[in-house]
Amino acid sequence: MGASFIQVFFFEVLFSSAFFACFARSFLRGVRPTQVSHWLSLLGIGLATIGVGNFLFLSYSLGPVSIPATLMFLYLPVVYFFSLILGHQKLKYIKVVAIGLILLGAVLTTELLTTLGQPGVLAASLAAFAAAMSYALVFILTPSMGAFTTLEFRSFCVSAMGLIGCVLILLCKPDLWFDLGELWPKFLIFAVFLGIVGQTLPVITLMKGLPLTGSSLGGVLASIELPIAVFSAAILLGENLNPGKVLGVFLVILGISVYNFSDRKRVVAKTAA
Numbered sequence: 001m002g003a004s005f006i007q008v009f010f011f012e013v014l015f016s017s018a019f020f021a022c023f024a025r026s027f028l029r030g031v032r033p034t035q036v037s038h039w040l041s042l043l044g045i046g047l048a049t050i051g052v053g054n055f056l057f058l059s060y061s062l063g064p065v066s067i068p069a070t071l072m073f074l075y076l077p078v079v080y081f082f083s084l085i086l087g088h089q090k091l092k093y094i095k096v097v098a099i100g101l102i103l104l105g106a107v108l109t110t111e112l113l114t115t116l117g118q119p120g121v122l123a124a125s126l127a128a129f130a131a132a133m134s135y136a137l138v139f140i141l142t143p144s145m146g147a148f149t150t151l152e153f154r155s156f157c158v159s160a161m162g163l164i165g166c167v168l169i170l171l172c173k174p175d176l177w178f179d180l181g182e183l184w185p186k187f188l189i190f191a192v193f194l195g196i197v198g199q200t201l202p203v204i205t206l207m208k209g210l211p212l213t214g215s216s217l218g219g220v221l222a223s224i225e226l227p228i229a230v231f232s233a234a235i236l237l238g239e240n241l242n243p244g245k246v247l248g249v250f251l252v253i254l255g256i257s258v259y260n261f262s263d264r265k266r267v268v269a270k271t272a273a
Helices: 005-021 036-062 066-085 093-109 121-141 141-147 150-173 181-214 215-222 225-236 243-272
Strands: none
Touching: 005 036, 005 150, 005 181, 036 066, 036 093, 036 141, 036 150, 066 093, 066 121, 066 181, 066 215, 066 225, 093 215, 093 225, 093 243, 121 141, 121 215, 150 181, 181 215, 215 243, 225 243
C-alpha cells in the first residue's frame, strides 16, 4: 500500500497500547516494580521491542523476504547460550541438536539458499541479525518480570515504549511518514488487523508464557510460528507447498518436540528426587 515500515509498526503499537491501557486499574494490583533493576528490565524489553519491529520491517524492505524469515531464528542459540551463562540450565547436547534442527528447518522452509544471489542480501541480513538480537533480549529479560509486575502492566509497558520509540523516530526522520492518499482507509483497516495479530496477541502471550516456561524453552516453543506461517500461506494465499518446505516444517516440529521432551525429563527427575 506504499506505507513505510515505521508507519506499520507505529499503528501496531498504537493499537496494542490503547488496548492494554483499558486494563490500567489492574496495572499495580498485587505486585509492582520497587527496585531500579525492575524498571531497567522493563526499559530494556521496551527498547528491544522497538528494535525487533523496526529492524525486522527494515530487513523486509531491503532484500528477499526469506532473509529475515530465517535469520530471526538466530535468537534461539543466543537465548540458550545466555541461559547457560546465567546458570539457569546445564549444557545438554540434545538441546543443541534440537536448536540445530529448528535452524535447518527454517533454512529449508523459507528456501533461503535460492535467494542468496539476489540484490540487498547483505543489508537485509544485517538488519535481520539486529532484529534477532533484539528478540533474544526480550526472551532473556522477560521471565524475571513475572515476580514484580502484573501481566497487564508489563504488556502495556512493552507496547507503550514501542509507541514512544516510533514517535521519536518519526520526529527525527519525518520523511518516513508517507502520504498514502486514497489508500489511507484500507491501510488503517489493515493496520488494525496487524495491531491485533502482530503486536497485541504476541505481546500478551509472551508476557504471560515466558515467566512460566523460562527464556530458552519459551523461545523454542515460539518457533512454532514458522510451520503455522507456511501452512497458512499455502491455505490462504495459495503458495506452493513443495517437498523442501514440508521437510523444513517437519524438522522445526521435530526440534521443538526433542527440546521439550528433554526439558520434561529434567522436570520429572527433579520431582522424583
